[in-house]
Every structure is written in C-alpha cells, then in structure tokens.
Amino acid sequence: MTGSETLPADGLLAASWLLIALPLAGAAVLLLGGRRTDRWGHLLGTATVVAAFVIGLLCTVQLTGVEGRSVQVELFTFIQTGNLDVSAGLLFDPLSALFVLLITGVGALIHVYSIGYMAHDNARRRFFAYLNLFVAAMLLLVLGDNYVALYVGWEGVGLASYLLIAFWYQRPAAATAAKKAFIMNRIGDVGLALAIFIMFAQLGTTSYAGVHGSVGLLAGGTVTAIGLLLLLGACGKSGQFPLQAWLPDAMEGPTPVSALIHAATMVTAGVYLIARSAPVFDATPTARNVVLVIGAVTLLIGAIVGCAQDDIKKVLAYSTVSQIGYMFLAVGLGPAGYVAGLAHLLTHGFFKAGLFLGAGSVMHGMGDETDMRRYGALATRMKVTFVTFGLGYLALIGFPFLSGWWTKDAIIEAALDHGGTWGWVLGGVAVLGAGLTAFYMTRLMLMTFFGQARWGDGVHPHESPPVMTAPMIVLAVGSVAAGFLLVQVFPLSGWLEPVFGEPAEAAHVVAPIVVSVVVTVVVALGVLTAWLFVGRREVPVTAPVRVSPVVRAARRALYADTVNESLFMRPGMWLTRALVFVDNRGVDGVVNGAAAALGGSSSRLGRAQTGFVRSYALGMLGGAVLVAGALVAVTAG
Amino acid sequence: MSVLAAAAGSEVVIGTGETIVFWVLGPVALAGALGMVLSRNAMHSALWLVSTMLSLGVLYVVQEAPFLGAVQIIVYTGAIMILFLFVLMLVGRDSADSVVETLRGQRIAATVLGIGFAALVGAGIARATRDLPVVGLAGVQAGPGGAADGNVEAVAAALYGRYLLAFEVTGALLIVAAVGALVLTHVERQPGERRTQKELSRARxxxxxxxxxxxxxxxxxxxxxxxxxxxxxxxxxxxxxxxxxxxxxxxxxxxxxxxxxxxxxxxxxxxxxxxxLGTLGGATNGPTPGSGSGAPR
Amino acid sequence: MTLTYYLVLAAVLFTIGTVGVLVRRNAIVVFMCIELMLNSVNLTLVTFARSTGTIDGQIIALFVMVVAAAEVVVGLAIIMSIYRTRSSASVDDVNLLKY
Structure with a gap:
C-alpha cells in the first residue's frame, strides 16, 4: 500500500475473521437446519449481522490506534501449488473498515426491515440464509488481502445476488432476471479472472501488497491490460455501461435485496475494486481514462432512462446505475477523486437504501403494486414513509447541506478540476446528470406521494409496521447527516490517508462556491421542469402511447437490451447453431460417416461369408488361378 | 526331349509298351475322374473313383514304383474306398445331390475357373518340363548288383533310414486319427438312457x-x-x-x-x-380317399 | 512320350478334383474329390522321382497315402457325427458359421 507499513494484527483485530465467519455460520445453520429453524431463523440471521457490525465497529475503533492504520491477519494457506502461493489473509485498513461498516451497518438495518417485509413469506428463513450468505461473501470481498480472496468473495456475492433475485423463482420474470444478472456478471468475472491470471503470470503474486508494490516493473501495455480487465469486472458487478442492463431487471427480487445488494453494497464492489487497485490505475492513464468515459456515459444513460420509467423500483435502479456512474467518474479521476467517490458511495449507500426501503414500504402498503401511475396522494396515508423517503430524495438530488450535496458537489468539482476540455466535458456531464437526477426523482415523488389518488378499489394504503419504519428512520437520519459528518466532522480524506496518501490541494478551475451555486440552480431547474411536466397535470393511469422518440427510447432503456440481443445474443445463437450444425453434420458426419462406411462395407463384405464352404473354396480356386497365371506370365516373359 | 535325353547318355528312353499303357490308362483315369464328379449318385461316384485309382496304381507300377502301386491298389482302392462305401451306405445313401444348384453361379464359375486352372497349370508344366531328363530309378533300386535289391528294399531302406523319424510320427498320427475317429463317433449314453422295447414301440x-x-x-x-x-x-x-x-x-x-x-x-x-379298374374310374359312390378304413395308409 | 504327359495328366486330374469339390454337395463325394486330388499329387511325385532318379518322391507319396488315410478316418467320423445331429450329409447345410 502506498507509504504505510502493514502490521500483523493483535487484539480484537486478530479476530476480524469473525466478521466473515458469523454471517457464514448463520447462513449454514439456516440452510442446513431446514424447517426446524423456521421460527427463529430470521432472528438468528439478523443477530449475526448485528454482531458483525459491532465487531466491525470495535475493530475500526481499535484500528485508529494502530500505527499506519493497517493490519494484516494471516489465517491459513489457501492455495499452494508450484509458484502460486495464495494465503488466506485479511487486510483491515481504513478502506476495508469503511466498507465493513457500510455493509454490516446498512445490512443490519435491512435485516431488521426484512423481518417485517418478509413476514408473510413462507420462505423467510431461506431469504435470511441467502442474505447472510451475501453479507459473508461481501465481507470476504472487502477484507481479503489478495485478489484471489477478492475473487472468491466476488463470486460469492454473485451467487447470493443470483439466488436472491430469483428468490421468487416461481415467477418467470424473476428467474429470467436472475439468469440475466448471472450471465452478465459472468462476463465481468471473466475479465477479473483474466486480470488475476495476468498478475500471477507476470508478477508471480496476487496479494495486494505484492501486486501494487511491483506494478511499476511491468510494461505499460500489460498494466493497461490488467487495468482494463479489472474495469470489465467492475463494470459487470456495478452495472456500468455496457453491462448495465441486468441491474434494473434485478429489481424482480424482494425489495430489501434491491436495497442491500443492488443499491448499497454489492454494486459498489466495482468502485471498491478500482479504488483498491489505485496503484494499478495510477500506472496506466489509458485505463483510467476509460474508467472516466464509462462513468460519464453510464451516469447519463442511467439518468435519461430513469426519467421515462413508470416502475418505482426501476426508476431507483436506473438512479443507482447513474449514481455509480458518478462514483466511477470520481475514482477515474485519480487521486483527486478517490475520496470524493468513496464518500459518495457511503452517502449513496444510506439514502439509496433508504429510498428502496421506502419504495418497499409503499409497495407493502399498495399490495405489491410497482407502477407509479397507480400511486398518488400517498403522502397523507404513509406519513413516516413519506418523510423518510422525502429526506432520501432530497439527499439524492443534492439539496444543500444534505448528504448528496456534500459528496456529489465534491465529485463535480473534482471533475472540473481535472483540467482542460476534458475537465469541462466531464464537469458538464456531471452537472447535467445532477439536473436529470432532480427531474426524475421529483417526478417519482410527485407521482407517488402527491396529486390524485389513482389506485384501484381493492387497495388500502397503510403505513408499514415499526420493524420496517425504524430502519427507514435510521437511514433517513443517515441520509441527512452522513455527508456533513464525512466531509466536515470526521473528514474521510484524513481517514483514508494511509490508503490513498496525502490529499493534494487541487488548483480549482472554478471556485467551489460557484460550482455549488450552479449545481443548485440546475437541480432547481430539474425540479421545476418535473413539476411543470408532472405535478401540474393529471397523470394518466396508463402510459401514453403517443410520445416522442426520445421518451420511447428512454422507456426501452436506450435499447440496451436490443443492442445486447442483436449484437451478442443473436450472433451468439447463430454461431451456436452453426457450430451445432457443423458438429452434427461435419464432425459427427465425418466420424459417423467413417464408422458407417466401415460398418457398411464390412457388413457388405461380411455377406461374402455365406457359411457355404464351397463358396470359400471357389474363392481359393480363383486365387490359385491368379497365382498360376502370374507364374506363367512371369516365366513366359 | 527325346533327342536331348539321348544325348545325355544316362537317359532312360520311355518304351513303346509304357506309352501304350499310358494312353490306355490315362484316359481311363480321366474318365473315372469325370464320372465321379458328374454322376449324381454318390455310390456311382465311388465306383468311378475306384477305376481312377486302379489306373493310377498301374501307372505307378509302370513308373518304376511297384511297391507304391501295390499299396495304392490294396490300401487305397481296397481299404479306404471300402471305408467310403461303408460311410456312404450309413449316411449318404438317400442324399443324392439334386440337379438344382443352390449357390448362384457356382457351377459356371467353378467350371470356368477349373478350365482356366487346368490350362494354366498344364501349359506351365508343359513349358517347364520340356527338357525334363529321365534318369530312371535303376541306379537306386536295380535288382541284384544294384544299390538295392529292388524297389521294396529301396523304399524300406529310405523309410527306415533317413525317414525313420517321419515314419514314426506318421504312425503316431495314424493312432491319433483312429482314436479321434472313435471319440468323434462315440455317443455318450447316460446309464438308464437306453430305451426299452416298450418305449421304442410307443415312440414309433x-x-x-x-x-x-x-x-x-x-x-x-x-x-x-x-x-x-x-x-x-x-x-x-x-x-x-x-x-x-x-x-x-x-x-x-x-x-x-x-x-x-x-x-x-x-x-x-x-x-x-x-x-x-374299368368301372372304378367312373365310380362316384366308391370309398373316397382317406375317408375310411378302405383307404391305404 | 515324355514324362510331361504324366504331369499334365496329374494336373488335369487335380483340376477335376478341385471342380468336384466346388460343385458337389454330398460331403462324402467332396471327400472323394479330395482323395482324387491327393492321388494326382502322388502321381506327380512318382513321376518326378523317376525323373530325378531318387527314391524320395516315392517315400513322400507313401506318406501322403498314410496321411490321406488318417484324414479319411477323421473326416468320415466328422461326417458321421454331423449326420447324427443334422440328418444331412450336405455341406451346404452346415452353414451356421457366417455373417
């Protein structure tokens, strides 16, 4: 790591493996225990995560006292073969601590929430088992001290995500979405695996310390390849362009899953990977610029598509895509942006989880209806939900002095400070994205909580039970305060200094106050536009068909699925069919044909074996005549 | 040939008597062979073969192999052919070949190939043995004063001399063949398997x-x-x-x-x-076949 | 008159025996044809013995006769046992060993 000595752990830090072991044990008990654990399974699942949170908190506190703020826990040798020596070790440093707290903190809240949300589901125990499995895998992902451990966690969260998206596997849509998520993740996973292979082939090690220490020795092209492959992995996991299409579909899973996995934690693993691999990206400007471009493009795609969706969870999903685009943009900026990106990751974890839980609460009250066109005027029916959701909303659009304002402005500033035309373009995109964010989120608020009531007769909106609202309140508080706390009270840049080094004092291209004002104005414009388009008018219960091509494109997610299908799926299917054809007719044909030719000719020759001795004798006589003829011919010649 | 043979000095000139014998017995042997192949009745075949063998036996005698000729006539024509006839009477009596050939083209192909074979081998032999000398066996089996006291003594000397081992092995072969024939034709009967007169009658x-x-x-x-x-x-x-x-x-x-x-x-x-039967031919009320006891079985 | 005539006679007899083996179906007649072939070979042996002035040809002809006798004994025994099980002495009926 940059400039800091990694010490062996002692005290409670030495037991940080408990962080992973506890949820894993919970998952094992719930999955293996079967129906016997039905009655108390959810409590056990919640308890393990809460315990992990407490341990994580204590470890973090202890970490502040450790010199260099980085400790290593050697557990055992994982893989030892030939030159490959992978030890299972944990690295507890400020970056992992940050993620541990986010994962276990938000995770614990969402576990509590799920107790209420899944109360009526027969398979609640299975749900908590998967959630625990996810938490364990995610903690392994962020705590591992080498890329292989990260990869194991990476695959673990992919598995848990798959299982949870398909939790209601009876629904074809959920099953399909899970498969889609799994396959698109796999594309990214292949990239990550290849990056690890290159590291091992070129450097002989996969530990963070080893790779980051000697990355400078590699050729530029190799480093760029590693960086791009890591980026591919990050894109797959974080739903970034061009692998963004799975994330909105993943909303088929239960809402707590959307909140925990597909908003707060797992999808930010890509950001973690890039931040963790900062030394690699520091060595390759090419890959870093690609990160920037992908962040900017995704940011815009997510925001634009979010504007046209009617499904409340899909809007939030595209919002997540867009916000993670911000984070990618930030970490792509290099040292100037790491802290800003991670700060936004944390605040986003709070308010987006809060928003999802709020959406879940709305759905809970509306009989699992997700179409916003059938909501309306819920503000008075669900007061707690409305307030907590509204605070999350304000934090997300960047209302001054709320969480999003602190962290998003920091990213926009960093983008502008990147310098030159590049900086202006990125900054402009980020500002535009902020305006779009304001528009679609205001639209969501207006359609859900204001205006006319548009729900059907059988629906009786009601507030959710306290076990669900309590986590929402906690997260709302976090949405309000997290930004201020992380930027002003406990500066994140100082906490992360051992990881990313001294924050350089950037020469501001535009004064921060000007940026804040401009962004606030743009956001206000977005809100106003939304009010003009949605708030003033009657919202049709069915989506209007006669709309502009832009809206149509946005409704279809900018044709991401179409592009995927026509560019990859169809050619892939054609290729497969062609290969199957070649295999059946060509390869099999040659093999079977040879066999059939041999078999046929042998059976035809076998017909000569009539069983009649006289036929055989005739053949012998024929041969004798030939021999005699040859002899005569030779001697006569 | 004869000119060359005469020039060789030690040549034995084949006499007129032998020529006559050959031209008489050769066709007989050929006719016997053809008759054996062509006659449909196996018994006739055997008799035709006997004539061929007798002819050959005489030809052996003519060719300075009187012992072999005697063996041919006594052992072959006598013993072996009798054995054939025995077996023929046992099994092949009623199994005369039918005229219809079951294997398509077998007869034609066999005939064509046979004629071709005979032509080729005959031509080859005729070409190769044009200058065949006739040393004759007088040197090895002449009467008193020669190397041996006649053909039988010459054969015996060779048989119990140089060919003793082969002779002994052949003897063993004969014994094995005899035992083999016994084993092959022996029918194993379990005790009690033999059927009684009553059972045989019932079965019949x-x-x-x-x-x-x-x-x-x-x-x-x-x-x-x-x-x-x-x-x-x-x-x-x-x-x-x-x-x-x-x-x-x-x-x-x-x-x-x-x-x-x-x-x-x-x-x-x-x-x-x-x-x-005059009246019976037109009878309409006579016993119908198989309808009563009047019908012969 | 030369020895060639004997040899050609033997060749023709041999061929007739061969054709007989091919066209006859009665196993016993087939056997007789084989005997004819052996006899023609014997004639050749005797003729060459005379031609070369050595007794060995005759000895070998004698051996051929002995072996032929043994062969006849065994062969006829086989025919007998086949006849017992199949009630037929036709070589065409013994055709189970085929494709």
Whole structure:
C-alpha cells in the first residue's frame, strides 16, 4: 500500500475473521437446519449481522490506534501449488473498515426491515440464509488481502445476488432476471479472472501488497491490460455501461435485496475494486481514462432512462446505475477523486437504501403494486414513509447541506478540476446528470406521494409496521447527516490517508462556491421542469402511447437490451447453431460417416461369408488361378 | 526331349509298351475322374473313383514304383474306398445331390475357373518340363548288383533310414486319427438312457403317421418305377407313398382307364392293369380317399 | 512320350478334383474329390522321382497315402457325427458359421 507499513494484527483485530465467519455460520445453520429453524431463523440471521457490525465497529475503533492504520491477519494457506502461493489473509485498513461498516451497518438495518417485509413469506428463513450468505461473501470481498480472496468473495456475492433475485423463482420474470444478472456478471468475472491470471503470470503474486508494490516493473501495455480487465469486472458487478442492463431487471427480487445488494453494497464492489487497485490505475492513464468515459456515459444513460420509467423500483435502479456512474467518474479521476467517490458511495449507500426501503414500504402498503401511475396522494396515508423517503430524495438530488450535496458537489468539482476540455466535458456531464437526477426523482415523488389518488378499489394504503419504519428512520437520519459528518466532522480524506496518501490541494478551475451555486440552480431547474411536466397535470393511469422518440427510447432503456440481443445474443445463437450444425453434420458426419462406411462395407463384405464352404473354396480356386497365371506370365516373359 | 535325353547318355528312353499303357490308362483315369464328379449318385461316384485309382496304381507300377502301386491298389482302392462305401451306405445313401444348384453361379464359375486352372497349370508344366531328363530309378533300386535289391528294399531302406523319424510320427498320427475317429463317433449314453422295447414301440407308433413301411405302388399302380407314387383307388396319388430315397423325377405312367385316347380307342397295352379298374374310374359312390378304413395308409 | 504327359495328366486330374469339390454337395463325394486330388499329387511325385532318379518322391507319396488315410478316418467320423445331429450329409447345410 502506498507509504504505510502493514502490521500483523493483535487484539480484537486478530479476530476480524469473525466478521466473515458469523454471517457464514448463520447462513449454514439456516440452510442446513431446514424447517426446524423456521421460527427463529430470521432472528438468528439478523443477530449475526448485528454482531458483525459491532465487531466491525470495535475493530475500526481499535484500528485508529494502530500505527499506519493497517493490519494484516494471516489465517491459513489457501492455495499452494508450484509458484502460486495464495494465503488466506485479511487486510483491515481504513478502506476495508469503511466498507465493513457500510455493509454490516446498512445490512443490519435491512435485516431488521426484512423481518417485517418478509413476514408473510413462507420462505423467510431461506431469504435470511441467502442474505447472510451475501453479507459473508461481501465481507470476504472487502477484507481479503489478495485478489484471489477478492475473487472468491466476488463470486460469492454473485451467487447470493443470483439466488436472491430469483428468490421468487416461481415467477418467470424473476428467474429470467436472475439468469440475466448471472450471465452478465459472468462476463465481468471473466475479465477479473483474466486480470488475476495476468498478475500471477507476470508478477508471480496476487496479494495486494505484492501486486501494487511491483506494478511499476511491468510494461505499460500489460498494466493497461490488467487495468482494463479489472474495469470489465467492475463494470459487470456495478452495472456500468455496457453491462448495465441486468441491474434494473434485478429489481424482480424482494425489495430489501434491491436495497442491500443492488443499491448499497454489492454494486459498489466495482468502485471498491478500482479504488483498491489505485496503484494499478495510477500506472496506466489509458485505463483510467476509460474508467472516466464509462462513468460519464453510464451516469447519463442511467439518468435519461430513469426519467421515462413508470416502475418505482426501476426508476431507483436506473438512479443507482447513474449514481455509480458518478462514483466511477470520481475514482477515474485519480487521486483527486478517490475520496470524493468513496464518500459518495457511503452517502449513496444510506439514502439509496433508504429510498428502496421506502419504495418497499409503499409497495407493502399498495399490495405489491410497482407502477407509479397507480400511486398518488400517498403522502397523507404513509406519513413516516413519506418523510423518510422525502429526506432520501432530497439527499439524492443534492439539496444543500444534505448528504448528496456534500459528496456529489465534491465529485463535480473534482471533475472540473481535472483540467482542460476534458475537465469541462466531464464537469458538464456531471452537472447535467445532477439536473436529470432532480427531474426524475421529483417526478417519482410527485407521482407517488402527491396529486390524485389513482389506485384501484381493492387497495388500502397503510403505513408499514415499526420493524420496517425504524430502519427507514435510521437511514433517513443517515441520509441527512452522513455527508456533513464525512466531509466536515470526521473528514474521510484524513481517514483514508494511509490508503490513498496525502490529499493534494487541487488548483480549482472554478471556485467551489460557484460550482455549488450552479449545481443548485440546475437541480432547481430539474425540479421545476418535473413539476411543470408532472405535478401540474393529471397523470394518466396508463402510459401514453403517443410520445416522442426520445421518451420511447428512454422507456426501452436506450435499447440496451436490443443492442445486447442483436449484437451478442443473436450472433451468439447463430454461431451456436452453426457450430451445432457443423458438429452434427461435419464432425459427427465425418466420424459417423467413417464408422458407417466401415460398418457398411464390412457388413457388405461380411455377406461374402455365406457359411457355404464351397463358396470359400471357389474363392481359393480363383486365387490359385491368379497365382498360376502370374507364374506363367512371369516365366513366359 | 527325346533327342536331348539321348544325348545325355544316362537317359532312360520311355518304351513303346509304357506309352501304350499310358494312353490306355490315362484316359481311363480321366474318365473315372469325370464320372465321379458328374454322376449324381454318390455310390456311382465311388465306383468311378475306384477305376481312377486302379489306373493310377498301374501307372505307378509302370513308373518304376511297384511297391507304391501295390499299396495304392490294396490300401487305397481296397481299404479306404471300402471305408467310403461303408460311410456312404450309413449316411449318404438317400442324399443324392439334386440337379438344382443352390449357390448362384457356382457351377459356371467353378467350371470356368477349373478350365482356366487346368490350362494354366498344364501349359506351365508343359513349358517347364520340356527338357525334363529321365534318369530312371535303376541306379537306386536295380535288382541284384544294384544299390538295392529292388524297389521294396529301396523304399524300406529310405523309410527306415533317413525317414525313420517321419515314419514314426506318421504312425503316431495314424493312432491319433483312429482314436479321434472313435471319440468323434462315440455317443455318450447316460446309464438308464437306453430305451426299452416298450418305449421304442410307443415312440414309433405315437410319434409318426407311418409306423410301418411306406405303402408300395399297390394294386392301382400305373408304373413299375419306384419313383412313381402309389395310387389311391380313385386314381389320385397317395402322398405318403413317395419314396424318400428316390429323388422326384418324371416317370412314364399309364393313363387311367377311360381318360385318354388309347384306352378309349380300345388299344390294350402291355402290363396294363387298368382293365381291371374299368368301372372304378367312373365310380362316384366308391370309398373316397382317406375317408375310411378302405383307404391305404 | 515324355514324362510331361504324366504331369499334365496329374494336373488335369487335380483340376477335376478341385471342380468336384466346388460343385458337389454330398460331403462324402467332396471327400472323394479330395482323395482324387491327393492321388494326382502322388502321381506327380512318382513321376518326378523317376525323373530325378531318387527314391524320395516315392517315400513322400507313401506318406501322403498314410496321411490321406488318417484324414479319411477323421473326416468320415466328422461326417458321421454331423449326420447324427443334422440328418444331412450336405455341406451346404452346415452353414451356421457366417455373417
């Protein structure tokens, strides 16, 4: 790591493996225990995560006292073969601590929430088992001290995500979405695996310390390849362009899953990977610029598509895509942006989880209806939900002095400070994205909580039970305060200094106050536009068909699925069919044909074996005549 | 050949007597061989082969191998051919080859190939042995004063001299062959398996429609030949009367009474028994075949 | 008159025996044809013995006769046992060993 000595752990830090072991044990008990654990399974699942949170908190506190703020826990040798020596070790440093707290903190809240949300589901125990499995895998992902451990966690969260998206596997849509998520993740996973292979082939090690220490020795092209492959992995996991299409579909899973996995934690693993691999990206400007471009493009795609969706969870999903685009943009900026990106990751974890839980609460009250066109005027029916959701909303659009304002402005500033035309373009995109964010989120608020009531007769909106609202309140508080706390009270840049080094004092291209004002104005414009388009008018219960091509494109997610299908799926299917054809007719044909030719000719020759001795004798006589003829011919010649 | 042979000095000139013998016996041997192949009856084949073997035996004698000729006639023609006849009488008596060849093209192909083979080998031998000298065996088996006291002594000297081992092995081969034949033809019977007279009788009368001999031509026969079926009183052939030992063949039969021109014209033919059947041929109320005890079995 | 005539006679006899083996179906007749072939070979041996002035040809012919006798004994025994099980002495009926 940059400039800091990694010490062996002692005290409670030495037991940080408990962080992973506890949820894993919970998952094992719930999955293996079967129906016997039905009655108390959810409590056990919640308890393990809460315990992990407490341990994580204590470890973090202890970490502040450790010199260099980085400790290593050697557990055992994982893989030892030939030159490959992978030890299972944990690295507890400020970056992992940050993620541990986010994962276990938000995770614990969402576990509590799920107790209420899944109360009526027969398979609640299975749900908590998967959630625990996810938490364990995610903690392994962020705590591992080498890329292989990260990869194991990476695959673990992919598995848990798959299982949870398909939790209601009876629904074809959920099953399909899970498969889609799994396959698109796999594309990214292949990239990550290849990056690890290159590291091992070129450097002989996969530990963070080893790779980051000697990355400078590699050729530029190799480093760029590693960086791009890591980026591919990050894109797959974080739903970034061009692998963004799975994330909105993943909303088929239960809402707590959307909140925990597909908003707060797992999808930010890509950001973690890039931040963790900062030394690699520091060595390759090419890959870093690609990160920037992908962040900017995704940011815009997510925001634009979010504007046209009617499904409340899909809007939030595209919002997540867009916000993670911000984070990618930030970490792509290099040292100037790491802290800003991670700060936004944390605040986003709070308010987006809060928003999802709020959406879940709305759905809970509306009989699992997700179409916003059938909501309306819920503000008075669900007061707690409305307030907590509204605070999350304000934090997300960047209302001054709320969480999003602190962290998003920091990213926009960093983008502008990147310098030159590049900086202006990125900054402009980020500002535009902020305006779009304001528009679609205001639209969501207006359609859900204001205006006319548009729900059907059988629906009786009601507030959710306290076990669900309590986590929402906690997260709302976090949405309000997290930004201020992380930027002003406990500066994140100082906490992360051992990881990313001294924050350089950037020469501001535009004064921060000007940026804040401009962004606030743009956001206000977005809100106003939304009010003009949605708030003033009657919202049709069915989506209007006669709309502009832009809206149509946005409704279809900018044709991401179409592009995927026509560019990859169809050619892939054609290729497969062609290969199957070649295999059946060509390869099999040659093999079977040879066999059939041999078999046929042998059976035809076998017909000569009539069983009649006289036929055989005739053949012998024929041969004798030939021999005699040859002899005569030779001697006569 | 003869010119060269005469020039060689030690040549034996083949005398006129031998030439005559060859030209007499050679065709006989050939005719015997052809007759053996061509005659349909296996018994005839065996007899034809005997004539060939006798001819060859004489030819051996002529060719200064009197002992071999004697063995040929006594052992071969005598013993072995008798063995053939024994087996023939045991198994092959009623299995005369039918005229129809079952394997398509076998006969034609065999004939063509045979003629080709004979032509090639004959031509080859004729070419190769054009200058064959005739040293003769006088040197090794001449009478008193020669190396041996005649053919038998010469053969014995070689057989019990240089070829002693082969001779002993051949003797062993003969014993093995004898034992082998015993083993092959021996029928293993479990004790008690032998059937009693009662059981044999039962099997005979219950197992077949014809416990007795097949019916002969009977009084209604229209031909003397064994190959013609017996007749039922109404003139129809009796199926059970067909001899299995005789292959089916066309036989001249007398027409039934009143059915053909000869009878109607009143011409009486020799041996004709139909005159006695005159009224039966047109009878409509006589016993019908197989309907009662009147029908022969 | 030369010895060639004997040899050609033997060749023709041999061929007739061969054709007999091919066209006859009665196993016993087939055997007789084989005997004919052996006899023709014997004639050749005797003829060459005379031609070369050595007795060995005759000795070998004697051996051929002995072996032929042994072969006849065994072969006829085989025919007997086949006849017992199949009630037929036709070589065409013994055709189970085929494709």
């Amino acid at each position: 009368f219950l197992g077949s429609d014809t416990p007795q001999t097949h019916p002969g031509p009977g009084v209604y026969a229209r031909a003397n030949s064994i190959a013609a079926p017996g007749r039922l009183p109404d003139g129809a052939p009796a199926p059970a009367s067909f001899s299995t030992g005789v292959e089916p063949q066309r036989v001249d039969e007398l027409p039934p009474t009143g059915s053909t021109g000869a009878e109607r014209a009143g011409i009486r033919h020799s041996g004709g028994t139909d005159a006695a």
